Amino acid sequence: MKKIFSNKYFLLLCRIIIGFIFIYAGMEKISNPAEFAIAINNYKLFPFSLINIAALILPWIEVTAGILLIFGIKVKENAFIISSLLGIFTIAIIISLFRGLNIDCGCFGTLSGTKIGIQKLIENILMLLAGILLIYFGGGSISLNSKSSD
């Protein structure tokens, strides 16, 4: 089992999939920060004064971490950032589901307009698992600085 997970192609696949998802999600939010701020506000979890900062910074962290992950630069650190974000998103979705909020996820900006729900939760948890795997095994040998990340 460990062999499959630590296989360099498997790790590369994980990196590419998560990297692209995060780059795409980040770009959508960057293109419309105001709508993303409203999406964050809908969760009613964060203080109003911090919402715009979060809406401005978060997408850039997603894109940067996504790009570095795909190229295999500092994989463990970037996987850690991405997993932390996914952890926060997952908790936010769980809390909102318990509160019975019927709101847009805001996961990919507001264009997709997907509501939060069990499906989003499962998607997030799957990505989180892949993220943890990358933290544990690093990026595998197919990466730009494989030596330092191993």
Next chain:
Amino acid sequence: MKIEPKIVLSILFISSLLGLTYNYFSPEGILIFPEQKTLKPANDSLFYSSSQDSSEIKNIDTGKQNEVQKNNKIEEKSHEISLKNDKEKSITKNDTKKNIQTEPLSINLKQAYTLYKKNVLFIDAREPEDYKAAHIKNAINIPMDHFDDYEYMLKKIDKDQQIVTYCAGSDCDLSIVLGNVMFDEGYKKLYVFFGGWNDWQKAKYPIESSGNKNEKNILK
């Protein structure tokens, strides 16, 4: 399994810097610290003293300019006391400024009820399900979360008419968002009823629960 905190922090720092810089130059940039949307409360005189206002506003087709002049005269009288020595020109300038709202104004329950009695158009910004369950009598529904789907309804609403937006209560901001959006579209007599559905219901003012009869109400 070693994660270097320094690298994590520097990635976060650089991304944040990029984000803020981009926002600074971006045409779609937003404020870093959002202004708490505290709308100015509407002056009671808007509703009580000049009861003709709303009826006049509704009959815009019949001589818009005359009405404006009438309104100006009514307000001039009240201002004359304080502005005795000022020239007429400055008075009229002040008045025109007062007649033009620069943002939606907030109103309380009493003011909302006064406007309701004058048959002012109420817009419910909540979800269609909430609206169907029950809403302020004669209100129409424009759910802010699906604004694009309902935008066509604005075409039927006169831009010079008084409009009150509301949502669930003071914790929701759909009414403010809708108010601001409509204000930008050119509706200048907008009031946001902060107490919203909760206050209205508690006060046992007229409500109704029915399907969407949006179109009928706009065209009344």
